[in-house]
Amino acid sequence: MKSQIQYFHLLPKTIEIPSHESWILLDEANDDADKIIILAEWAKLDFYSARTSGKLKLNIAHQGTNSHSRIQCGFHVSENGKIEAIIKSSFEANHATSEIRILSLADSLGEVLLDSAIDIKEGTKQIVGRLKERHIFLGSSGKIRGIPALIVHSDDIEASHALAIDRISDEELFYLRSRGFNRDEGTGLLLDGAVSEIFAGLEKMDEEMYERCKKSVLGR
16 A cells, blocks of 8 residues: 655645555644545545644545545644634545544633534445544633534444543642652643654654654644
């Protein structure tokens, strides 16, 4: 299977991944983007987004059987910053899978507006769709809106979605605090681990790209 690593902002509005090809796309330009990615039979997509601003509208269309996509997004809005994103994965063919995972961090007065969805069309079979979001407030104020949705018109599927909007809790920090880390140090370690997990798939393929994405989202 052929692999290609490409920069999302350099690609056209409609992106077609041919049969039996595996593509890795990186979105880090912080531009306003509105694109559709079409997967043919046995096509595979790994999409990584590391954003600190801008608007992203992404539609993944599984038009070929046995197509697979994995969408990993890390967002961080600083004070008075804003990110708007609409991310949707739709299934029009059988035996396809899609996993969407989104982590966002919001500083004081930062704003994250996110709509995400798994859309399974009528008549499709043996579909797996998973959608998971976590949004973390880092400052005293801010605005986060997360609306994950499952749109299901078939009964031969496995689908799930989860949403958490919160702060780093005392329970999460308990182990690190018991080992002598103060709250800020412990929070930093937990955030580093969470962001590393989002971009872990990049580490073996391009370590420089992996570190750049982490640094962008962590803000350091």
